[in-house]
Amino acid sequence: xxxxxxxxxxxxxxxxxxxxxxxxxxxxxxxxxxxxxxxxxxxxxxxxxxxxxxxxxxxxxxxxxxxxxxxxxxxxxxxxxxxxxxxxxxxxxxxxxxxxxxxxxxxxxxxxxxxxxxxxxxxxxxxxxxxxxxxxxxxxxxxxxxxxxxxxxxxxxxxxxxxxxxxxxxxxxxxxxxxxxxxxxxxxxxxxxxxxxxxxxxxxxxxxxxxxxxxxxxxxxxxxxxx
Amino acid sequence: xxxxxxxxxxxxxxxxxxxxxxxxxxxxxxxxxxxxxxxxxxxxxxxxxxxxxxxxxxxxxxxxxxxxxxxxxxxxxxxxxxxxxxxxxxxxxxxxxxxxxxxxxxxxxxxxxxxxxxxxxxxxxxxxxxxxxxxxxxxxxxxxxxxxxxxxxxxxxxxxxxxxxxxxxxxxxxxxxxxxxxxxxxxxxxxxxxxxxxxxxxxxxxxxxxxxxxxxxxxxxxxxxxxxxxxxxxxxxxxxxxxxxxxxxxxxxxxxxxxxxxxxxxxxxxxxxxxxxxxxxxxxxxxxxxxxxxxxxxxxxxxxxxxxxxxxxxxxxxxxxxxxxxxxxxxxxxx
Numbered sequence: 001x002x003x004x005x006x007x008x009x010x011x012x013x014x015x016x017x018x019x020x021x022x023x024x025x026x027x028x029x030x031x032x033x034x035x036x037x038x039x040x041x042x043x044x045x046x047x048x049x050x051x052x053x054x055x056x057x058x059x060x061x062x063x064x065x066x067x068x069x070x071x072x073x074x075x076x077x078x079x080x081x082x083x084x085x086x087x088x089x090x091x092x093x094x095x096x097x098x099x100x101x102x103x104x105x106x107x108x109x110x111x112x113x114x115x116x117x118x119x120x121x122x123x124x125x126x127x128x129x130x131x132x133x134x135x136x137x138x139x140x141x142x143x144x145x146x147x148x149x150x151x152x153x154x155x156x157x158x159x160x161x162x163x164x165x166x167x168x169x170x171x172x173x174x175x176x177x178x179x180x181x182x183x184x185x186x187x188x189x190x191x192x193x194x195x196x197x198x199x200x201x202x203x204x205x206x207x208x209x210x211x212x213x214x215x216x217x218x219x220x221x222x223x224x225x226x227x
Numbered sequence: 228x229x230x231x232x233x234x235x236x237x238x239x240x241x242x243x244x245x246x247x248x249x250x251x252x253x254x255x256x257x258x259x260x261x262x263x264x265x266x267x268x269x270x271x272x273x274x275x276x277x278x279x280x281x282x283x284x285x286x287x288x289x290x291x292x293x294x295x296x297x298x299x300x301x302x303x304x305x306x307x308x309x310x311x312x313x314x315x316x317x318x319x320x321x322x323x324x325x326x327x328x329x330x331x332x333x334x335x336x337x338x339x340x341x342x343x344x345x346x347x348x349x350x351x352x353x354x355x356x357x358x359x360x361x362x363x364x365x366x367x368x369x370x371x372x373x374x375x376x377x378x379x380x381x382x383x384x385x386x387x388x389x390x391x392x393x394x395x396x397x398x399x400x401x402x403x404x405x406x407x408x409x410x411x412x413x414x415x416x417x418x419x420x421x422x423x424x425x426x427x428x429x430x431x432x433x434x435x436x437x438x439x440x441x442x443x444x445x446x447x448x449x450x451x452x453x454x455x456x457x458x459x460x461x462x463x464x465x466x467x468x469x470x471x472x473x474x475x476x477x478x479x480x481x482x483x484x485x486x487x488x489x490x491x492x493x494x495x496x497x498x499x500x501x502x503x504x505x506x507x508x509x510x511x512x513x514x515x516x517x518x519x520x521x522x523x524x525x526x527x528x529x530x531x532x533x534x535x536x537x538x539x540x541x542x543x544x545x546x547x548x549x550x551x552x553x554x555x556x557x558x559x560x561x562x
């Protein structure tokens with residue numbers, strides 16, 4: 001398989017510099033808000049875990065455990081377990097990026113990657129080195145990702161990373177059994193991908209080969225996911 | 228309730244959705260129609276199986292084109308024919324070429340998806356009213372999901388558990404759907420069909436439940452549902468015990484799970500604590516005796532429906548497995 005590249009030691013030094021972009025969002029504006037009662041009730045979803053919040057739970061956690069130290073582990077686990085079925089990201093570029101301060105759009109992708117990875121590591125036989133609860137880590141990164149999106153003009157982020165991150169966010173919410181959000185973010189990814197012309201062969205002309213390959217694969221993953 | 232009614236009912240119960248199939252299980256219209264060319268290259272840092280695995284997965288879904296999704300969503304102008312379905316099933320039944328190297332993680336995705344797609348195509352043909360108990364093509368019979376379940380069992384037992392677990396809820400849901408439909412068919416068609424036709428090495432039900440218990444979320448959402456459903460059906464408990472006389476029935480199965488209260492009873496780890504009380508409901512009636520066909524009689528509460536609406540289609544008796552068993556199918560009247 002592919003080599004895992006520079007890992008823990010390179011990046012550990014920088015981990016303590018990660019701070020939460022969501023500190024400012026410490027109180028969820030929607031916590032405790034009035035419940036909206038639609039006329040048509042949602043059909044019985046016996047196991048729905050949908051919160052009344054943009055985050056993964058009703059209580060956003062301003063003082064909760066910080067999982068940023070897991071970022072390098074998540075990248076390695078992603079490469080080992082998830083990448084073979086979702087080879088959408090150019091990994092050398094991503095790995096190089098975490099050694100320096102990141103732009104918002106890069107954090108958006110990175111946190112979504114950590115979220116999807118964490119939410120896929122709960123299996124009894126996986127034995128990935130990590131936190132006691134991978135689900136808690138997954139919720140943390142997902143909340144961080146949602147929060148980053150509130151802190152820059154995400155809608156104008158016309159990058160492949162934005163599309164992939166929405167796909168990852170959709171998949172992570174699916175793992176948490178939050179199906180409405182999962183569906184919403186999948187549609188977001190589809191819409192942004194269409195806007196970038198992923199369905200149109202002409203849009204690939206002149207792109208660097210690595211970028212074109214990532215875009216093509218992203219299109220086909222979305223195509224398959226939608227069916 | 229007719230067989231089709233029962234199946235449709237359980238279909239409705241289990242109609243959540245899978246991460247890779249929103250249109251099919253949630254009846255959403257498709258947005259992507261026009262497509263660019265397929266990828267044909269690798270990144271310089273990638274092993275070749277990254278590309279081949281990717282293409283395999285895309286190709287399996289590609290079989291389900293827009294017209295299939297339309298007919299699944301019952302928005303097609305002309306319903307699909309038996310020919311269309313049998314052709315699809317034949318394509319889905321093709322073994323994957325062994326010369327292409329894939330990682331176990333890719334295999335799990337591709338092979339489980341393939342079995343699940345067979346089920347989806349079967350369910351679609353059922354809704355079109357195209358199934359019968361003696362169709363020439365096995366894929367057009369009511370019992371076909373048992374065959375799918377055994378294929379899935381082969382897939383699961385041939386792969387390391389980790390390679391299944393890393394896919395998360397998407398793969399667990401597919402396994403659940405197949406297990407769930409298997410139980411419906413076993414109840415409707417009689418369990419003997421399963422033991423006769425496919426040879427029994429392991430009990431698919433036990434393996435499915437074990438696999439579905441590998442993560443806390445999956446256990447809560449799928450394994451417990453499957454156990455609860457089996458606990459409701461005396462024929463199935465019989466099936467499980469007959470197959471695995473040496474193995475104790477899984478501990479949780481000693482208790483009937485009450486479908487209505489599973490969430491209220493979680494412990495710290497988020498796992499369901501076993502509920503006491505509520506033993507297997509109903510008694511096991513109808514004995515399997517060598518060479519003498521005996522019908523299963525039913526519990527009183529079910530009996531009324533079955534005698535009113537069902538006919539017994541007897542088949543041959545088969546004692547190849549040394550047990551002897553009845554082959555035949557209860558067919559509910561179709562409206």
